[in-house]
Amino acid sequence: MTDTLTCANLSKSYGGVVAVRDVGFTIAPGEAYGLLGPNGAGKTTTISMLVGLLKPDTGTVVVGGADLSADPMAAKAKIGYVPQEIALYPDLTGRENLRFFCRLFGLPRKAVRARVEEVLDLVGLADRADAKLDTYSGGMKRRINIGAALLHRPELLILDEPTVGVDPQSRKSILDGLERLVADGMALLYTSHYMEEVERVCDRIAIVDHGSIVAEGTRHELVALVGGADRIELTLDGDVDTALAKLRGLGGVTEAVRTAAGSVRLIAEGGRYLLPSVISTVDGIAAVTAVEVVEPDLEATFLHLTGNTLRD
Amino acid sequence: MVRSLLTVSALELRTRVRDRTALIIAIIVPVAMATLFGVALGGDDPPLRATVGMVDLDGGEFPAGVRREVMASTELDGVLTLRDLPGRAQAQSALDAGDIGAAIIFPPGFSDSVGAGQGGKVDVLTSADTPLAGVVANAVVDRISSLVRARTLAVRASLDAGVPAGEVKEFVERNGAAGPALTLENDPMAGGRVDLSVYYGAGMAALFAFFVVGASFRSLLIERKQGTLDRMRAGPIHGWVPIAGKAVVGFALAMVSVCVTWASSVLIFGSTWGDPVAVFTLLLAHVLAATAITMLVASRARTDAQADGVIMVISFVAAFFGGSLVPLYTLPDLLQKIALFTPNAWTTTGLTGLAGSGAGLASVAVPIGVLCAIAAAAFGLAATGFRKGLLG
Incomplete structure (x- = not known):
């Protein structure tokens, strides 16, 4: 089976300071892959290169068979990106936010309404869809932040610290939802500081430090690295x-x-x-x-x- | 691509309308400011101190009549100075050097040609730097033209009636058939009046265009801060779409702003800004330049607050040096030369010239060209800045 994401030899430097060095990994359909690392380890730079926000100095990114540098539109159409911050418009309602990103990402006009309702149901916010985002709780904002990344039915969902600052109930709801997406065949790239989240959600984990992957494997493989x-x-x-x-x-x-x-x-x-x-x-x-x-x-x-x- | 751009633009427009910045910055404040200036100062022509060159290659009665009337006019005493120059080339040189503000050229044989009923043509040299002097010179020539037309008609009528050609001139003058002799009324700019409601209306339009379009690029930087810009860029759209979407709305709202200021000046004060096509085109060029300059600021700014501050400074500096706040002719020569680097100076000068002279689009070709050049340069630099920063 073709991997949903293949990245190889990704490197990025800023004025001689290496932020990411020779990072590479693959994610198969229906697989959840975790990136763990301390602050400044290079996780966000890696993600920025994977979603096309940063051009890597070296390396390739292929998403669903589409090369990100050669055919960015096709590659990006297969990626759903959930930034760490609530990257939505606080003055708009939840429904208006989703409708905007549907149109922006080129969903057919007739499909917009139905897809927005589907995603609102998926993130459990149908009953608050017409309230302005700045009236949402932290957990609701996090859920709709994820929902906005699902609108165009991506093959790969990339989440950067998606549960920061939410209560346990919202965290559970988010993690349950992500597990359902993976079970449905979506590939997931997940970063978090919460070890238990990564352990729960991810099939494989890469530990990143000083811009490089220092270890990679399943939870059991990684734990075995320290000799028990x-x-x-x-x-x-x-x-x-x-x-x-x-x-x-x-x-x-x-x-x-x-x-x-x-x-x-x-x-x-x-x-x-x-x-x-x-x-x-x-x-x-x-x-x-x-x-x-x-x-x-x-x-x-x-x-x-x-x-x-x-x-x- | 187009659909994505329109989607971004629609949201930007909706946001600007909802938060009322569009209404307040684009319409209420510029119109209110222009109206306040108009009420306080409107109706009075700005104080003139114009030197007009006179090239008399004719040596006949018409040039002498003009000189005599100007010298005798109490209204123009101390305001308008005539300087005799030997030829067109010298007049052009003096105009280029800023020694005179405009020049009237009487060609050889002008008086004889008019006396023979063949009409005549007087040339006027003007400069975009000194539009008010041009207004005065054109007003004087308008008077001469009226007289020439009357004299030509009278001579032709006399000839048709059988008066011998050699006696026509005396016959016409004796019977007063050519109308009154050349006289300059106290208002030399009738028909081309430039009052301060126009001057400051144009100034406020030029100033607020920067604020209006700057608000759109500020919102681009706010989107970067709140993460929505990255979310857009991570989607399947071209990286320029968010920038272009904002620019389109900023440009459109700025055009609405300048046109509403223009319309309010006309409706409230009955002012005449001149040929509508020329005025609109000049305002279009100004807004284009303002869009490009504010885009350049946004491409280099790190935060929305920094962009806001820089745009504010640029707007007021350009407004001051460009004559939007203080009439250009009141500034020292050095500052008037510095003003040429601001779009406001070209816009204000062009609009003032249009209002005073009744000239058309061709008369503001230079200001429009300069404004477009400023826009092109700023757009180029902005594109480089965005590629290195926001889109890097």
């Missing part, structure tokens, strides 16, 4: 630096870092079994006021691959 190590989160009261130094020398601990003033994170094989040794190691140096053992998950993998340094 557990994460031990400690809260200490006392001489944290000395305790940290001691813990680094403890057998079985592969990594020990300070994450906050009195907080320490350890990566260790069989963390729960190592816990008594950990506590005895710091005994007399610092008091353990809280402890948590986290088994391997995507977040641990993500932090392992991208580090703990704060990104702006």
Whole structure:
């Protein structure tokens, strides 16, 4: 089966600063693909190149068989883009917004009304369709933001942080809707900071850092990359630096870092079994006021691959 | 492509009408400003200090009569100065150098030709830089033309009645058949009056065209900020569609604005702006230039607030130097030369000339050409700016 999206060797620099370096991946029909990365990792630049907002310095993007640089209209007609911000007109009603983008994207005049109603039903906003967008709740805005990208029945839906700032009910509704679209055969490219969303929605995940894909695979494949190590989160009261130094020398601990003033994170094989040794190691140096053992998950993998340094 | 463009334009127009910027900036404020100026200052001609060159290659009674009447006119004393020049070439040089504002040229044999009933033709040289002097010169020549027509008719009638050719001149003068002798009335610009309601109406039209069209490009930058521009560009449309859609509406609303200001001046004050085709074409060229300049600003601005500020500054600087706020002839020479870089100066000068002279489209060909050149240059730079920025 032909992939819905094939991108290869995508690179983009700004005045000598590399934003994206040699990024490439494919997404098959009915597949959800996640892009994970810290702030500034190059996710938005990659997405901007995929939807034709930025011209890559090198590389190719093919959507549904159409080359984005050679035939941008055909390629873009197959893409639905959901920007991170609510990219709609606040002074217009939900229905007016959808109608505008239907016409802009060239839907036949007679089909506009029916398609708008379909999408309003799809995002659950038929009953609020005639209210102005600036009266919508955050979740409703997010839903219609996605709806506007579905109007022209794209083969590939690209979502950039689509659930930022919404309540759990709206998030669930959005994720349920996306899963239905994927089940119906739509390809999905999804970026989010919420690991559990990516784990739930995406079949394959790429972890991006410093402009490059540093790991790619299914959730299980990625988790296996860190060797199944557990994460031990400690809260200490006392001489944290000395305790940290001691813990680094403890057998079985592969990594020990300070994450906050009195907080320490350890990566260790069989963390729960190592816990008594950990506590005895710091005994007399610092008091353990809280402890948590986290088994391997995507977040641990993500932090392992991208580090703990704060990104702006 | 066309459907997408019309869709963007329709939304822009709807937004502008809904938020009332179209009504307020395009119609109410310019009309109100022009009306206020007209009420306060209208009806009085702007103070004139014109020097008109006189080339007398005839040496007969007509040139002498003109000189005598001008010198005797109390109304023109201290306002109009005649400067004798030896020939057409010298008059043209003086005009180009700005030493005179216009020139009247009497060809050799003019008086004899009129005396023989064969009529005659007087040339007038004018400059776009000094339209009011041109108005005065044309007014003087209009008087001469009336007299020439009357004298020619009288001579021909006398000849037909059998008066010998050698006695016709004396016969006509003795019987007063040629009408009154050449006299200049106190209003040298009758029929070509330029009052301040026209002057400031034109100025406000030129100024507000920038604001009206600038609002459309400001909304383009707002769309960039709110993400709708990227959403449009990510769709299957040409990248220029959002820009062109905004430009079309800005241009159309600015045309409505200048035409409404023009119409209000005519309806409220009974002013005459001159040949409608020429006025419309000149206003069209001005709005085109304003569209291109504001588009250039939008192509380089980072935010809508920055674009707003820059357009405001450009509009007022162009209005001041271009004579939209202060009559051009009151500015020092250096500033008058700087004014030539503003579209407002060419528009105001062209409109003033049309209002005063009753001339047609050909008389404003130069201002229209300059405005189109400004528009072409600004459009070119804007296209480059958009390719590097918004569409990069």
